[in-house]
Amino acid sequence: MRHLLSAGDLDRDEATLILDTAAELAQVGDRAVKKLPTLRGRTVVNLFYEDSTRTRTSFELAAKRLSADVINFSAKGSSVSKGESLKDTALTLQAMGADGVVIRHSASGAAHRLAGWVDGSVLNAGDGTHEHPTQALLDAFTMRSRLGRLEGLRVAVVGDILHSRVARSNVLLLTTLGAHVTLVAPPTLLPVSVGTWPCEVSYDLDEVLPKTDVVMMLRVQAERMRDSFFPSVREYSRNYGLDGERLERMPSDAIVMHPGPMVRGMEISAEVADSPRCTVTEQVANGVSLRMAVLYLLLGGS
């Protein structure tokens, strides 16, 4: 494994190795010295063309806990805003000797292109509406630590599937790990090619919930929408939002996940967001351990 570009590139053994490594590295957060010397002298560049707080800080903290030098490079306030192309930026980073590049870009496939231009490892931190593999890995990690297994788990991913790179990565990874995924969304928010994905599709949330162990709520990505995809926010929320009443209808040990940022009152009610069955903050904490595992496995060896 040299790059992490797509959750679909991981086979079951590789994905399990990442999750097991993350489980060991989770202990580092509880220690007196929250740092390991493993990546001393290595340089990780965070190349963020899109706004992000959670993912960027998570990657930054993970790299720093492994003693790597971290350079944050965001499109605003850099030569990118002066018109530099992705390739020229990549070659600049290459010349500076970056061992790993974490990239987020609004164009699908950006991470893949970058991997062809630089010698170091490329980690996809979200490319357009394509993939976000570390998010899927941390979601799988959270499910495994909460419910003890992934094999045979029934997972429902609900909301704006069309614009969600999280949904695509999760479908690919969870299927590899033996879980069954059902996508739930209005027909307008499903990609055309969804029939070729290894999952089931439903338009009816109430029908899916009672037979679901994990429900993952996605934010409606209004910033990517140029058309009108549903009549009103109220109608969307009524049909596809998760409230206390709907949570009641799920199995008693079922959990609610959300990749963040949440829009309370839209896809998730405040009551559900604050319930102990909602794992949002846990996902953030697990994200650091998981990204440490990925950075170690990609950059730690020869």
Place this chain on the structure above:
Amino acid sequence: MHARKQTKDDNGTAVSASSPEAPEGTRAVLDGNEINRALTRIAHEVLERTKGGQDVTLLGIPSRGAPLARRLARRIERVEELDVPTGSLDITMYRDDLRMAPARALGRTEIPAGGLDDRVVVLVDDVLFSGRTVRAALDALGDLGRPRAVQLAVLVDRGHRELPIRADYVGKNLPTSLRESVTVQLEETDGHDAVLLGPARASSTGTLRAGSRSLPETTEGDA
């Protein structure tokens, strides 16, 4: 050596004392009984050196140091009726040869509930060779707490140190050549107890020097 004698292991189950036939080209230097005796002696030595073992915490270095530490704890318990906090300390992230091989899977680190501050930590490993594993373990300990003292117990000391490190408790001193390999097999990990001496296993990368702990001569890195 070929007579099979029934004996009891630490769990009280009957096990075959002599190891099965040593693989082609290797020679058993310690059998199950001899390993048990060495561990019993080390347990007594730990109690003696630490004046009753009140502050002792045992930390095994995975993979085979961890079961050895648990065996040692059971023996100390039997002698002094003393519950010794026992855990494991994975040193993978502290190795000095990480860049010479693909990234390795991590072993378990379990620090006993009381922590390590002001304890006498006894590190337990199967084979002491270059000393680099122990150097890594000392670095790891520094990030986990501040023990009052750190001691080292090993089942086999095969010599060829590359760092100023020595063991406080040694099961067996085994003079070896760099061309030989020492393999420790334990009931918990391999199904039976034995220490085997054999020719060096073929190394996949020719660049590995005697210095690196990923050397095939030790049992480390097999996991």
